[in-house]
Amino acid sequence: MTATKTTHPAKTVDNGVNVTALLGAREALANAPQAAQFKWRASCEWLNGTHSRSAIGTFYGLGSEQQRGKTFAIEADHPQVFASEDNAPTPVELVLSGLASCLTAGIAAVAQHRGIQIHSIKASLEADMDLYGILGIDADVRNGFGAVRVNFDIKADASEADIKALVAQSQKRSAVFDIVTNPTAVFVTVNGP
Structure with missing residues (x-):
């Protein structure tokens, strides 16, 4: 991570995120719980x-x-x-892309809200997988990832501590991070012939 400290707090920050609209949506949805229920x-x-x-x-x-x-x-x-x-790409690579995209978008949004100008965000992800699971060689080996590592290189007008706080907040609010780190009920059905 590269941190550069800015001494001009009055500088306009534009990371391309409409925080006013996001905060307005948050306020509106807080008063309308049914509207907050989404189906992707x-x-x-x-x-x-x-x-x-x-x-x-x-x-x-x-x-x-x-x-x-x-x-x-x-x-x-x-x-x-x-x-x-x-x-x-493989489906598992698309999962990594989804995780990277969700965390990156969150960093930009949180930075906008906190008045931090972002210059660049680059994420590198790597996941471990033992093919003995999906190939049926060893029933005790998991089919999915054993571990995922996410590394960010962020250039912003902020201290290293502030940049780490952006990443932590993005991780805390990321839907995809939650999906890959917590069990999710998945129901599979098959229609007739």
Whole structure:
């Protein structure tokens, strides 16, 4: 982390986050608990082999169905070392990307709220996985990550302690951090033929 101390607190901070709108939403949702209940959605279609394409375009929130301006497509596949075609990142790499993106967005938002100008945020993530689990070689080996390491390189007009506090607050409020660090109930169903 690189810290540079600013001596001009009156400087306008612009990290591209509309904190006023976020705080207004927070206040409004505090008085409308039903509107705070969201349902995020994704659909996925198999293409070939281990290659699939997910579509993300609608969600439920603020008490009604919401349609995004466009539908986003995200592809997943596996590398050639898994006898696949390597058309896209693996699903586990997409999880790492989601974690990095959520924490990074949180850092920018918290910095904006605290009046800290960010110059750059770079996250590097690495996760350990023993393939004995997913390949069925050893039933005692976990299928998922054994550990995830997140490293940030942040350049901002703030002390090192303030930068560490930004990261800690982002981690505390990150939905994806919570998803990957706490058990989540997942229900899988299969429709008939």
